[in-house]
Amino acid sequence: MSTTDSSAAPLLPADVRDLLADRIHDVPDYPKPGVMFKDITPLLADAEAFGALTEVLAGIAGRLRATKIVGLEARGFILGAPAAVRAGIGFVPVRKSGKLPGATLSQAYDLEYGSAQIEVHAAGLAEGDRVLVIDDVLATGGTAEASVQLLRRTGAEVVGLAVLLELGFLGGRDRVERALAGAPLEALLAV
Template sequence: MSDGLATALAGGDRELLLGTIRDVPDYPKPGVTFKDITPLLADPRAFSLLTDALAAAVSRHGATAVAGLEARGFILAAPAAVRAGVGFVPVRKSGKLPGETVTEEYELEYGTAEIELHVDAVGPGDRVLVIDDVLATGGTADASVRLIRRTGAEVVGVSVLLELGFLGGRDRLTATLDGVPLEALITI
């Protein structure tokens, strides 16, 4: 386990970020507590701190591109890519990208879903850092890593704002990542 992202936070920065993440009980269904990052995004200090930490991860891993996972991963990955001086690549739900795409299916608790990437978004020689907001069960992150690798690009890491450790997403990703660092700013 790499903790480079978490060690990027100084002093009370972790508490600042955690304090701007709102719990929404029983959303999207009863028994689930949704982690809402919109208050963090509305706080310029917290959002800038998060962007700096993610941009530092881009540089630390030598990434040449950042892949953001739909939809909240877009909001975090795009400014990190800009701040680090690399390109942003959206990984979207199936049917959302125009042009030729490559698709990867993954399992949900209640069925399957697909994500896609433009076939020419990344390829051999590209070093991609995957960014998302929350790592829960790991299904989307797992599928995105497999999808990016199918283009011939190298995945150099997965970075998330918040890891819900009790859901086991890290364990699910271990085999897929095969030594590639998985970093979370905050783990609960």
């Protein structure tokens, strides 16, 4: 996998960057012909790589003085929950519509061919919370943008968004940076 430095990417030590990049595998023609899927499951299966990723994400949360980490369904849960535990702060999931019990806030957003909706527990975040949003991949930015809008409606302050991998050729960065309104977008790796 080739990685390029994104201007907004944190400075990762070369050995950590290489460790993470080496554990992300390309899967050609998945989920359809012509698509090169970036599979992070080998990274998750490697305790050293997953531990290094957790440390980096927890470090970002600490640097931004986050009081909660929000993980986006579903791989954002896998990356965000251990980072929250390591950082000593709470974890809040943002889920697809209809997956959370009790009172929720929701945000609709457009997809390439249709629309979708995400939700968060209405009481999961409050005014004064400083939230770091974590996901695995930044592609077109639709889910991340909708999440930022949703989280702001809770009264929480979104202090940044961190992703393992940015697919720069899909142009999601501009969209998400507009939504973040000055808060940092940190991609650990970019292609």
